[in-house]
Amino acid sequence: MIKVENLHKSFGDHEVLKGIDCEIQSSEVVCVIGPSGSGKSTFLRCLNMLESITSGQVTVDGFNLKNKKTNINMVRTEVGMVFQQFNLFPHKTVIENIMLAPMKVRKISKNEAKERGLKLLKKVGLSDKANKYPSSLSGGQQQRVAIARALAMEPKLMLFDEPTSALDPELVGEVLEVMRQLAIEGMTMVVVTHEMGFAREVADRVLFMDEGIIMEEGRPDVIFSNPTSGRTKEFLDKVL
Amino acid sequence: MEGRFNWAGVIDFLPELGTGLYYTLLISIIGLIIGFVLGAIFGLGRISKNKIFYGISSIYIEVIRGTPVLVQAIWIFFALPLITGYNMASVTAGIIVIAVNSGAYIAEIVRGAVQSIAKGQVEAGRSLGLTHNQTMRYIVWPQAFKRMIPPLGNQFIISIKDTSLLSVILVPELMFQGRLIASNYFNAVEIYTTVAVFYLIITLTLSYILRMIEKRLDVQ
Numbered sequence: 440m441i442k443v444e445n446l447h448k449s450f451g452d453h454e455v456l457k458g459i460d461c462e463i464q465s466s467e468v469v470c471v472i473g474p475s476g477s478g479k480s481t482f483l484r485c486l487n488m489l490e491s492i493t494s495g496q497v498t499v500d501g502f503n504l505k506n507k508k509t510n511i512n513m514v515r516t517e518v519g520m521v522f523q524q525f526n527l528f529p530h531k532t533v534i535e536n537i538m539l540a541p542m543k544v545r546k547i548s549k550n551e552a553k554e555r556g557l558k559l560l561k562k563v564g565l566s567d568k569a570n571k572y573p574s575s576l577s578g579g580q581q582q583r584v585a586i587a588r589a590l591a592m593e594p595k596l597m598l599f600d601e602p603t604s605a606l607d608p609e610l611v612g613e614v615l616e617v618m619r620q621l622a623i624e625g626m627t628m629v630v631v632t633h634e635m636g637f638a639r640e641v642a643d644r645v646l647f648m649d650e651g652i653i654m655e656e657g658r659p660d661v662i663f664s665n666p667t668s669g670r671t672k673e674f675l676d677k678v679l
Numbered sequence: 680m681e682g683r684f685n686w687a688g689v690i691d692f693l694p695e696l697g698t699g700l701y702y703t704l705l706i707s708i709i710g711l712i713i714g715f716v717l718g719a720i721f722g723l724g725r726i727s728k729n730k731i732f733y734g735i736s737s738i739y740i741e742v743i744r745g746t747p748v749l750v751q752a753i754w755i756f757f758a759l760p761l762i763t764g765y766n767m768a769s770v771t772a773g774i775i776v777i778a779v780n781s782g783a784y785i786a787e788i789v790r791g792a793v794q795s796i797a798k799g800q801v802e803a804g805r806s807l808g809l810t811h812n813q814t815m816r817y818i819v820w821p822q823a824f825k826r827m828i829p830p831l832g833n834q835f836i837i838s839i840k841d842t843s844l845l846s847v848i849l850v851p852e853l854m855f856q857g858r859l860i861a862s863n864y865f866n867a868v869e870i871y872t873t874v875a876v877f878y879l880i881i882t883l884t885l886s887y888i889l890r891m892i893e894k895r896l897d898v899q
Contacts, residue, residue: 487806489802489805489806512805512808512809512810513808515805515806515807515808516807516808518806519806519807520802520803520806522799522802522803524799526797526799526800526802526803527803528800528803528804528818528822529822530821530822530825539807539809539817540804540807540808540809543809543813543817544807544808544809544813585803588807589806589807592807592808
């Protein structure tokens with residue numbers, strides 16, 4: 440599903456990603472952990488071209504992102520993204536937030552979009568909020584709407600950029616529960632997170648990033664109990 | 680002091696003042712509609728990555744903001760025809776002055792409002808597969824427009840008052856008509872007071888309409 444080869448990303452003189460190689464299979468759930476400033480979010484944002492690629496190759500769902508002929512909007516229809524700050528559209532109701540892209544990009548009818556939206560709201564447990572504006576929802580509810588909005592495009596892959604970092608602690612669980620359900624259903628997911636419990640329990644594979652490279656990767660039980668890299672061990676000692 | 684001013688006599692001049700009011704409103708409305716279009720275009724120019732579009736927009740805004748309306752009016756009506764060899768009707772010149780002048784200020788209002796929309800909104804739209812134009816149209820513009828209303832209202836009021844300067848290029852608007860009457864009938868106090876009240880009525884009405892629009896949009 441995703442193939443990354445020697446990915447470099449610089450902002451001006453500052454090199455954030457210093458050569459990332461990784462492959463992610465269909466239906467795999469990969470959690471990316473690591474200290475702040477290690478390039479986790481930048482790596483994730485390169486996967487749907489919210490950040491341009493400085494050098495290297497990134498292939499997503501068969502599309503070569505470095506190729507200028509690739510229609511990036513086409514790629515993005517297959518790649519859902521959930522942001523730390525939710526980024527719901529404040530001038531639209533919950534259901535309108537969800538219906539917009541399927542109608543404008545997938546060109547499905549209003550009725551079909553609405554039906555799909557209501558089904559997704561039911562899935563994330565917010566059927567009663569369809570006609571509310573985002574500002575009247577809690578952070579956890581907003582993030583669940585954001586997940587439903589991304590799912591409405593029926594993507595093949597979902598990217599999560601620290602989806603629970605902006606939430607009050609008591610609201611984290613409801614969002615992780617929705618994500619756990621998605622993982623069980625077989626969605627391919629790449630999750631940048633500080634929720635080690637979630638990574639340990641749900642991930643098929645954990646990537647530990649530090650200073651712009653993947654320091655270590657492996658099954659969560661191995662990474663969390665027997666890290667080989669000293670940096671991984673040091674990081675886990677601090678956060679666990 | 681009794682009887683020194685003939686307030687009742689103002690009624691006799693209402694037809695002339697009415698003509699003035701008509702031209703003031705005509706020039707304000709058409710000028711501001713064109714000004715808004717210019718402002719939207721050049722406001723987007725100021726945030727465009729296209730260097731030529733950005734450059735033209737910046738020059739336009741800086742030149743217009745950096746020179747007085749009175750000079751612009753006189754230049755367009757008296758100087759421009761000497762360059763182009765084409766004489767313009769004073770009302771046409773007046774509309775151009777208001778449009779071009781308000782356009783520069785509105786461009787800055789548009790730029791500020793669009794830039795104030797969080798970057799995350801654009802990223803959310805683009806990550807859903809919407810094109811740049813769709814994201815602007817469905818996500819950025821509706822939010823930006825709401826933020827533009829208070830400063831736009833302010834600019835509209837300033838431009839309406841600026842139309843009074845067009846009297847120097849012989850536009851038969853409210854101020855021009857007032858001066859004409861006052862210099863013929865020596866009733867400066869009555870006429871200029873009436874003229875001021877007319878302007879006040881226009882601007883207060885506009886303020887009221889804008890408040891209503893703001894209130895309606897705020898329901899969300």
